[in-house]
Amino acid sequence: MEDIEHTLRVGIRSGHPDARMSMMPAFGRDNMLTDAQISDVTEQVVAMSSARARLHPDLRAAARGALVYQEQCAVCHGATGTGDRALGAPSLTDDVWLYGGSREEIRRQIELGRGGVMPSWERRFDDGTLRALAYYVHQMGGGEADAPVAPPTLPSAAAPAPVVDQDQDERAAGGAPH
Numbered sequence: 162m163e164d165i166e167h168t169l170r171v172g173i174r175s176g177h178p179d180a181r182m183s184m185m186p187a188f189g190r191d192n193m194l195t196d197a198q199i200s201d202v203t204e205q206v207v208a209m210s211s212a213r214a215r216l217h218p219d220l221r222a223a224a225r226g227a228l229v230y231q232e233q234c235a236v237c238h239g240a241t242g243t244g245d246r247a248l249g250a251p252s253l254t255d256d257v258w259l260y261g262g263s264r265e266e267i268r269r270q271i272e273l274g275r276g277g278v279m280p281s282w283e284r285r286f287d288d289g290t291l292r293a294l295a296y297y298v299h300q301m302g303g304g305e306a307d308a309p310v311a312p313p314t315l316p317s318a319a320a321p322a323p324v325v326d327q328d329q330d331e332r333a334a335g336g337a338p339h
């Protein structure tokens with residue numbers, strides 16, 4: 162819930178100083194991977210996702226693509242493709258796609274990358290509206306539970322405050338072109 166509210170406030174690549182900035186690299190356009198490697202890793206992405214039931218990945222290509230995936234993609238999308246919310250890297254395990262879920266559209270995303278921009282709404286809505294919007298989005302998504310909060314017990318056993326790594330986005334963006 163608080164994550165959703167934060168994203169609504171600062172946006173994604175919006176120019177707001179706290180905005181999420183990580184970008185999906187353009188592996189094909191920038192010659193980071195060959196055509197064959199992109200085909201293989203596309204099969205691997207399909208194989209990891211629930212789209213495998215409808216797209217029937219080529220499993221031999223996916224096995225080659227798995228190596229490329231661990232080298233090039235896992236840093237942002239996670240070793241098993243579950244994504245990284247702090248980096249804005251979506252989960253690749255579901256069958257929900259930002260730019261279309263056909264094999265060609267998935268491949269194009271890997272080839273060309275794309276940094277979706279989400280505007281920052283902080284100056285446009287007051288706090289109450291932002292909270293209500295975050296609540297609404299949370300409900301639409303099925304309402305994932307917030308991270309459990311440790312009950313306050315003895316001071317020595319108290320959970321440390323969560324550490325927010327402010328430099329994470331810059332580090333991730335540093336590895337990407339532009």
Ligand code: HEC
Nearest residue numbers: 183184185233234237249250251257258259260275276277
């Ligand atoms: C530097 C971090 C980073 C790396 C490395 C990276 N991605 Fe991404 N990827 C992203 C981000 C961020 C997005 C979301 C783009 C947006 O919001 O427009 C994304 C989106 C995607 C999408 C679209 C997913 C969807 O749900 O619509 C696919 C597919 C994808 N990446 C595959 C890959 C593959 C395959 C590799 C490795 C060859 C890779 N990515 C490497 C950050 C990364």
